[in-house]
Amino acid sequence: MSEESEVSLLLDAIYLRYHYDFRSYAPASIKRRLTAAMLQMHAESLSALQERVLREPPAFSRLLQFLTVGVSDMFRDPSFFRAFREQVVPELRTYPSIRVWIAGCSTGEELYSVAILLREEGLLERTTLYATDINPEALRKAEQGLYPIERLQAFTENHQLSGSKCSLSEHYTAAYGSAAFDRSLRKNVVFSDHSLATDSVFAEVQLVSCRNVLIYFDRSLQERALGLMKDSLCRRGFLGLGSRESLMFSQHAASFREFVASERWFQRC
Amino acid sequence: MLAPSHRAQLLACEALVMGASSGAIEALNQLLPAVPAEARIPVVVVVHLPANRPSLLVEVFAPRCSARVREPEDKEAMTAGIWFAPSNYHLLVESDRSFAFSTALPVNFSRPSIDVLFESAADAFADSLCCVVLTGANEDGAQGASSIRRRGGLVIVQEPNGAEAKQMPNAAIALANPQIVAPLPEIAELIRLATRAEP
Numbered sequence: 134m135s136e137e138s139e140v141s142l143l144l145d146a147i148y149l150r151y152h153y154d155f156r157s158y159a160p161a162s163i164k165r166r167l168t169a170a171m172l173q174m175h176a177e178s179l180s181a182l183q184e185r186v187l188r189e190p191p192a193f194s195r196l197l198q199f200l201t202v203g204v205s206d207m208f209r210d211p212s213f214f215r216a217f218r219e220q221v222v223p224e225l226r227t228y229p230s231i232r233v234w235i236a237g238c239s240t241g242e243e244l245y246s247v248a249i250l251l252r253e254e255g256l257l258e259r260t261t262l263y264a265t266d267i268n269p270e271a272l273r274k275a276e277q278g279l280y281p282i283e284r285l286q287a288f289t290e291n292h293q294l295s296g297s298k299c300s301l302s303e304h305y306t307a308a309y310g311s312a313a314f315d316r317s318l319r320k321n322v323v324f325s326d327h328s329l330a331t332d333s334v335f336a337e338v339q340l341v342s343c344r345n346v347l348i349y350f351d352r353s354l355q356e357r358a359l360g361l362m363k364d365s366l367c368r369r370g371f372l373g374l375g376s377r378e379s380l381m382f383s384q385h386a387a388s389f390r391e392f393v394a395s396e397r398w399f400q401r402c
Numbered sequence: 403m404l405a406p407s408h409r410a411q412l413l414a415c416e417a418l419v420m421g422a423s424s425g426a427i428e429a430l431n432q433l434l435p436a437v438p439a440e441a442r443i444p445v446v447v448v449v450h451l452p453a454n455r456p457s458l459l460v461e462v463f464a465p466r467c468s469a470r471v472r473e474p475e476d477k478e479a480m481t482a483g484i485w486f487a488p489s490n491y492h493l494l495v496e497s498d499r500s501f502a503f504s505t506a507l508p509v510n511f512s513r514p515s516i517d518v519l520f521e522s523a524a525d526a527f528a529d530s531l532c533c534v535v536l537t538g539a540n541e542d543g544a545q546g547a548s549s550i551r552r553r554g555g556l557v558i559v560q561e562p563n564g565a566e567a568k569q570m571p572n573a574a575i576a577l578a579n580p581q582i583v584a585p586l587p588e589i590a591e592l593i594r595l596a597t598r599a600e601p
Contacts, residue, residue, distance in 0.1 A: 137497075161494040161522045162504045203505045209454065209490070291454055348476045348491075348503040355477075377476045377488060377503050 139179040140164060146183050151193055153267065154330040155200060157354035163200070170199035194270070201268040203345055205242040206287050207249075207280075207301075210376050211294030213344075214250060216396040218296050221371050222254045225339060231260040232338040234365060236329060236358075237346035238264040241275030246292075247342055248318040249304050253297055257321070263336060265327035276324050278314035285312050329358040334365050341366060344397075345375035352382065359385045366401040373398050404592070408581055411556045412596040416530040417443055417480065417495075419523045421516030421546070423450040423538025425566025430536075431466065432586045434484060436594040439468040441482045443597055446523070448516045450538070451489040459486040469597075474501035487514040494522035510542035520546020529554030532596055534589060535580075536560045538570030547578035558582045558589060 140163065144155045155163060167179060174195060176182035186193045208214050225231055233251075235244045244264045251257040266272050280288070285301070292301040305312040327335065329346070341362045347355050362372055363385050372389065374397040380386040392400040422429055426449045437445055451457050457473065463484070464471040470483040480499045487493035493514050494502040502522075509515035516535070520543065523531055533550050535543045537560060551557045557580035562568040564585045575583060582592070 159496065159502050161496050161502045161525070162506070164525070165494075165504070165506070165518070165522070204507050205505060206454065211454070212456075287454065345491075345503075345505045348505075352477065375476075377474070377491060379475060381475065382477055 143179055143183045146187055150187055157351045158349055159351050162349055166199045170196050197268055202271060203239050207242045207246045208291030208295045211291045213396045214295035216393040216398055217250060220393055228339055232336060233260055233340045234263045234338045236265055236341055236343040238266050238275050239271045243342060244275055245314050253299055260321055262322045264322055265325050267328045272324050279311045282307055282310050282312055330354055334361055337367055338365050339367055340371045342373045347378050359383050363388050368401055370401045412592060415532040415596055417527050418445045418532050418596055419519055420447045420534040421543040422536035423540060423570055425537035429586060433590050433593055434463055434467050436590040437469040437484055437597045440599045441469045441597045442599050444480045444482055446485045448487045448514045448519050450512045453490040457489045476503055492518040495526045497526045510540055512542050516543035517546040521549045524549040524553045531555035534558045535571055535574040537565035537567045539567040541573035543570055544573040544577040547574045551578045556581055561585045
């Protein structure tokens, strides 16, 4: 059997057994991740991995970590956050209450970046943030807001470059090799299990941040996900994407205009 | 002397992938201008870059090259010309010959990693792929070159003694059993041969 068909059998089986739908993920990355999982989980082949995952739910939980966890730094692409601060925030200020959706929040780096920025701009108190992901383990980590102290140097540099006038250390306390981000940052955060592949719209929001999530989807799933974001956004609401992502190839392009094109900020028409 | 079978493979290959680390700019300066304006195939280059700073490679090389020099977008078709991997992502190739990205952990301490590009390109192009491993002070690219070699692609490695950093070419030679090990001026000629428009 070809490797490609082994991959699709495995993804079909996962969908049927666990209702997680990876069938429309971009193949090159899925293959890399499955290969890594095979090695780490000591499976001899993809079909051996499939057998094990179907028989043992804990093995599936483990596989899920390989399939879903992206690695992001806080304030990744500082110029994106600078545009957020300087150009998006003035528009957000006009709303008496603000709802923000962090779609595919993984372990929370993007969520805390957005929450910190909103706090520094005086908007966090009147904002509700929805942080969603399909990986319960990642959501748990996001909810904890603990990051290894070694990562803080990069986070701090990025935060400075994003145009902040404060120090990142005002938002966390360091202890036992970790940085614990302030509880108050997540006071208005709703953490929730939500799949861009299988679930539907759950709230009307003024801003969606979905960065470096669409790169893992094939075109059809990208369309579905962008459709959900389009339907969630109010008129003149904002969509922030990753630095290699755009609406260039999407049928939803006509529903948005470029807001800060170079930083991948779009505005709902 | 270029073996006839290697020459045939260069003329028939459908993509060229390259990787370089420390000393990359000087090496690429000698190689990329060899790609003609009307290049026959895509040339995709991974250079190890500091994360979280935009790459300046396109600005640096566009004025020195006659071929078009770009950074790809997600899902963009891999057309002819020179492409640089952007910083802080892995760059991959899909079997439909479009570009894909990932923010998975660094491989060989690098994101972009040469191995990630090479291994995905080996899957997509099999024996119609040619790769070049250049100067660098780590071992990225060796695994990927070895995947390309196993699938029948053509592996070219910079002669380590002439390289600014020998470790990367040495690792690729040890692991991938390259068909060609050559100094930069010769590699430039091979690139010219592979990328020139069909006569």
